[in-house]
Amino acid sequence: xxxxxxxxxxxxxxxxxxxxxxxxxxxxxxxxxxxxxxxxxxxxxxxxxxxxxxxxxxxxxxxxxxxxxxxxxxxxxxxxxxxxxxxxxxxxxxxxxxxxxxxxxxxxxxxxxxx
Amino acid sequence: xxxxxxxxxxxxxxxxxxxxxxxxxxxxxxxxxxxxxxxxxxxxxxxxxxxxxxxxxxxxxxxxxxxxxxxxxxxxxxxxxxxxxxxxxxxxxxxxxxxxxxxxxxxxxxx
Numbered sequence: 001x002x003x004x005x006x007x008x009x010x011x012x013x014x015x016x017x018x019x020x021x022x023x024x025x026x027x028x029x030x031x032x033x034x035x036x037x038x039x040x041x042x043x044x045x046x047x048x049x050x051x052x053x054x055x056x057x058x059x060x061x062x063x064x065x066x067x068x069x070x071x072x073x074x075x076x077x078x079x080x081x082x083x084x085x086x087x088x089x090x091x092x093x094x095x096x097x098x099x100x101x102x103x104x105x106x107x108x109x110x111x112x113x114x115x
Numbered sequence: 116x117x118x119x120x121x122x123x124x125x126x127x128x129x130x131x132x133x134x135x136x137x138x139x140x141x142x143x144x145x146x147x148x149x150x151x152x153x154x155x156x157x158x159x160x161x162x163x164x165x166x167x168x169x170x171x172x173x174x175x176x177x178x179x180x181x182x183x184x185x186x187x188x189x190x191x192x193x194x195x196x197x198x199x200x201x202x203x204x205x206x207x208x209x210x211x212x213x214x215x216x217x218x219x220x221x222x223x224x225x226x
Contacts, residue, residue, distance in 0.1 A: 030178035040127075042119075042216025061163050075150070089158065100148050100210040101167060 002008045002026070004107035018080035021110045023074070025094030032069060033104060034077050035091040043091050049075065050098050082105050082114045117142045119209050121217035129225050134194045136213075136220050138207030141188065148210045149183065149190045155203040156161070163205075166190065197224045 013019050023034050030051050035043035045092040046065065048056040051072040052063055060067065064083070069075040089111050093104040118141040128134050140149065151163040164176065164181050173182050182191045194201055204219040 041218055042208070043214070044216070045214070055117065091160065093160075100146075101165070103162040105162065106152075106212060108157065108159045111158075112166060 004092055004094055004105055006107035006110055007028075007109055009108060010111050010113075012115065013082055015084055015114050016081040018078065019082055019112060020078045021090050021092075021112075023075045023077070023092030023107060025075075025092070026105055027102070029096055029105070030072070031035075031095045031098045032075050033095075034067060034095040035093065037089040037091055039088070039110070046077070048098070055098070058088055079112075082112075084114050087112055087114045088097035117144075117196070117209050117215045119207050119215050119217035121207055121220050123220045123222070124218075127220045127223045127225065128197055130199060131196050132224075134195075134197050134222055134224075136192045136205050136207070136222070138190045138192065138217060139188055139189065140207070140209045140225065142209055142211070144211050150208045150210060150214065151190075151192045152206045152208060152216075153203045154206065160206070164192070187213070194222075195223075199224050199226050 007022050018093040034046040036046055037043040045059055047060045047067050049069045054067050065079055067077045089109040091106055091109045093106045095102045095104045120139045147168045149166045153161045153163055171183050178195045180193045202224045204221050206219045207217045208214040
């Protein structure tokens with residue numbers, strides 16, 4: 001069974017430029033998460049989807065970040081314009097159910113460097 | 116608010132030594148789940164173990180074991196007979212529909 005797929009793996013952009021990350025969750029997983037992991041820290045949730053609905057986007061900086069999961073499968077996270085502080089690893093995860101007892105499966109992440 | 120604290124930043128051991136990772140958490144929920152994840156140098160977080168809040172029985176799974184004590188809000192994790200491949204960052208996490216992670220403990224196992 002294929003795991004969570006993310007692309008690109010690495011991205012280097014200049015500040016003020018836009019950037020987008022793509023995630024394809026494990027087949028059959030209805031719940032999808034985007035996390036941001038700063039260097040030396042644990043991941044922090046940005047947004048959680050149940051099917052195509054964003055059910056928790058309270059930590060998403062909505063002035064510059066946006067996300068979509070139009071058909072309830074793959075998802076895109078966008079930053080426009082990027083700032084130096086956005087440099088981090090962006091992780092996508094999926095789970096079979098949103099229940100708190102279900103483990104989340106993570107993709108390899110996209111390492112973003114903003115110069 | 117939830118909070119997960121991993122006081123140990125780094126641990127270095129020689130192969131075959133046991134490694135115990137500490138985790139302390141805060142939550143107002145009466146029902147919750149605790150997890151340990153491993154993040155090797157490749158970057159992908161790997162699920163290791165899960166424990167629910169209403170079962171304090173400690174368990175062993177292969178070389179992994181965990182000690183959950185609700186009275187002290189601790190969920191410690193032990194790797195027995197460590198191997199070089201165990202070198203990674205280990206995260207403790209608390210789940211109530213989103214995972215709240217600790218800052219992680221970097222484990223280095225030397226041959």
